[in-house]
Amino acid sequence: xxxxxxxxxxxxxxxxxxxxxxxxxxxxxxxxxxxxxxxxxxxxxxxxxxxxxxxxxxxxxxxxxxxxxxxxxxxxxxxxxxxxxxxxxxxxxxxxxxxxxxxxxxxxxxxxxxxxxxxxxxxxxxxxxxxxxxxxxxxxxxxxxxxxxxxxxxxxxxxxxxxxxxxxxxxxxxxxxxxxxxxxxxxxxxxxxxxxxxxxxxxxxxxxxxxxxxxxxxxxxxxxxxxxxxxxxxxxxxxxxxxxxxxxxxxxxxxxxxxxxxxxxxxxxxxxxxxxxxxxxxxxxxxxxxxxxx
Amino acid sequence: xxxxxxxxxxxxxxxxxxxxxxxxxxxxxxxxxxxxxxxxxxxxxxxxxxxxxxxxxxxxxxxxxxxxxxxxxxxxxxxxxxxxxxxxxxxxxxxxxxxxxxxxxxxxxxxxxxxxxxxxxxxxxxxxxxxxxxxxxxxxxxxxxxxxxxxxxxxxxxxxxxxxxxxxxxxxxxxxxxxxxxxxxxxxxxxxxxxxxxxxxxxxxxxxxxxxxxxxxxxxxxxxxxxxxxxxxxxxxxxxxxxxxxxxxxxxxxxxxxxxxxxxxxxxxxxxxxxxxxxxxxxxxxxxxxxxxx
Numbered sequence: 001x002x003x004x005x006x007x008x009x010x011x012x013x014x015x016x017x018x019x020x021x022x023x024x025x026x027x028x029x030x031x032x033x034x035x036x037x038x039x040x041x042x043x044x045x046x047x048x049x050x051x052x053x054x055x056x057x058x059x060x061x062x063x064x065x066x067x068x069x070x071x072x073x074x075x076x077x078x079x080x081x082x083x084x085x086x087x088x089x090x091x092x093x094x095x096x097x098x099x100x101x102x103x104x105x106x107x108x109x110x111x112x113x114x115x116x117x118x119x120x121x122x123x124x125x126x127x128x129x130x131x132x133x134x135x136x137x138x139x140x141x142x143x144x145x146x147x148x149x150x151x152x153x154x155x156x157x158x159x160x161x162x163x164x165x166x167x168x169x170x171x172x173x174x175x176x177x178x179x180x181x182x183x184x185x186x187x188x189x190x191x192x193x194x195x196x197x198x199x200x201x202x203x204x205x206x207x208x209x210x211x212x213x214x215x216x217x218x219x220x221x222x223x224x225x226x227x228x229x230x231x232x233x234x235x236x237x238x239x240x241x242x243x244x245x246x247x248x249x250x251x252x253x254x255x256x257x258x259x260x261x262x263x264x265x266x267x268x269x270x271x272x273x274x275x276x277x278x279x280x281x282x283x284x285x286x287x288x289x290x291x292x293x294x
Numbered sequence: 295x296x297x298x299x300x301x302x303x304x305x306x307x308x309x310x311x312x313x314x315x316x317x318x319x320x321x322x323x324x325x326x327x328x329x330x331x332x333x334x335x336x337x338x339x340x341x342x343x344x345x346x347x348x349x350x351x352x353x354x355x356x357x358x359x360x361x362x363x364x365x366x367x368x369x370x371x372x373x374x375x376x377x378x379x380x381x382x383x384x385x386x387x388x389x390x391x392x393x394x395x396x397x398x399x400x401x402x403x404x405x406x407x408x409x410x411x412x413x414x415x416x417x418x419x420x421x422x423x424x425x426x427x428x429x430x431x432x433x434x435x436x437x438x439x440x441x442x443x444x445x446x447x448x449x450x451x452x453x454x455x456x457x458x459x460x461x462x463x464x465x466x467x468x469x470x471x472x473x474x475x476x477x478x479x480x481x482x483x484x485x486x487x488x489x490x491x492x493x494x495x496x497x498x499x500x501x502x503x504x505x506x507x508x509x510x511x512x513x514x515x516x517x518x519x520x521x522x523x524x525x526x527x528x529x530x531x532x533x534x535x536x537x538x539x540x541x542x543x544x545x546x547x548x549x550x551x552x553x554x555x556x557x558x559x560x561x562x563x564x565x566x567x568x569x570x571x572x573x574x575x576x577x578x579x580x581x582x583x584x585x586x587x588x
Contacts, residue, residue: 029452032443088401107382116443126435141420149410158323
């Protein structure tokens with residue numbers, strides 16, 4: 001299995017499906033639909049939707065059925081990026097190498113574009129074709145908790161913001177990473193499993209896999225912020241240190257952080273192997289997350 | 295039926311249920327939970343949740359079952375107020391007579407508190423006790439479309455923002471009002487009906503009722519902005535004119551606007567009568583919306 005080929009093909013299908021699921025730019029009112037599309041198509045690697053596909057397919061789900069779910073989760077991820085980049089939060093001008101939503105459309109439209117992408121995500125989840133009503137409801141529940149204030153994405157973002165410039169311990173750092181990035185990545189694996197009708201044992205494996213790669217992903221993100229250039233990264237490099245953000249390299253050093261990311265990746269790969277031969281892309285995705293350079 | 299008594303009792307129960315459904319202030323991370331509670335308990339009239347209760351009860355729904363649904367909708371309404379009040383949008387310092395969320399907690403936390411209340415709404419909707427999974431899913435769908443970009447709350451807000459200082463015609467004004475305020479008010483009536491297991495004829499009546507009072511509500515809002523003081527209103531009065539916002543009084547004059555609001559109220563009352571004797575609170579709510587002074 002060539003993971004690069006798998007990911008490239010999946011990305012193309014995700015982009016195509018995102019285009020279908022987002023209102024056209026001409027749809028009234030056009031500004032908000034332009035802003036939503038701008039940020040969704042501003043060059044993401046589509047790690048989350050590809051993870052949904054690979055998790056769902058690992059338990060026998062059909063790609064056609066998994067694609068709208070994958071795209072809905074990419075929309076909620078994009079909402080979080082748009083709001084995180086706002087001047088009142090991380091105040092970032094660049095994301096994925098292009099100007100952030102508020103730099104192009106203004107703050108008001110960026111706030112509303114974020115709100116709209118979260119809302120559109122829930123619209124899509126209630127209408128997933130060929131997924132039972134009970135499963136759709138379970139998926140809405142999964143996503144809403146993964147992005148919520150208690151051990152979810154917003155909770156992690158709040159603690160991250162409040163930790164700037166403070167000395168925080170390993171426990172707080174792990175909370176931030178698990179909640180801010182890990183919870184949604186784990187939900188990708190779990191939702192793929194739900195839509196693919198995974199059994200209890202498979203759901204447990206997918207949850208463990210998701211938790212491991214979720215934390216690995218954020219540790220690699222921290223390392224890249226220290227070791228990469230703004231050009232390579234597509235967003236402002238060295239920003240964590242400048243903002244005095246708590247990171248793995250700051251707490252443990254780059255080498256120990258790399259070791260931790262490798263351990264988590266190996267654990268994820270072991271867990272994915274338990275699911276069986278159809279889980280091979282999950283192994284490749286774990287490797288990709290470890291080795292990525294942007 | 296004394297509508298004031300009905301509304302006062304319902305409001306008290308809604309406040310009590312909101313308190314149960316929102317995380318405690320001490321819940322980690324505390325700042326976001328304090329901000330969410332601050333805005334939810336900053337003195338709303340609870341028109342939307344009371345409407346959910348009255349609509350659900352009009353078709354035989356039990357209040358105990360309807361209350362969490364009513365509260366979830368109040369949370370999504372509060373999210374929209376917090377984001378609307380932000381400096382980049384309406385830049386309001388006062389809401390319901392008290393400082394707005396961003397004045398107390400800062401812009402970053404206000405943005406995240408809005409996001410969190412929308413997210414919490416969907417969490418609650420997936421877990422409504424004694425409501426079937428199919429109905430919970432239908433309610434998630436209803437709310438997500440009523441608050442979306444196409445003929446929904448965000449769409450109305452976008453057109454409203456973009457119309458500031460411009461001459462707009464009656465069609466655009468009606469679009470803004472129907473989308474920005476009307477869609478969610480109509481969804482309150484419809485969701486109450488769904489949770490109360492309304493039949494098709496009852497759902498149609500509740501939809502028509504909701505649309506009429508939704509538009510009446512916004513026209514009265516516009517009139518109050520012209521005719522009331524900031525003290526009476528609890529928010530900055532005369533703001534629409536200052537911002538050169540399109541309003542009913544600006545387009546038709548105060549008297550014609552009052553007439554239109556009365557007509558819509560009478561239409562809503564007629565429609566509610568079709569539902570039967572249990573719909574009496576809906577009649578009172580329509581009258582309340584017409585006569586309110588803040």
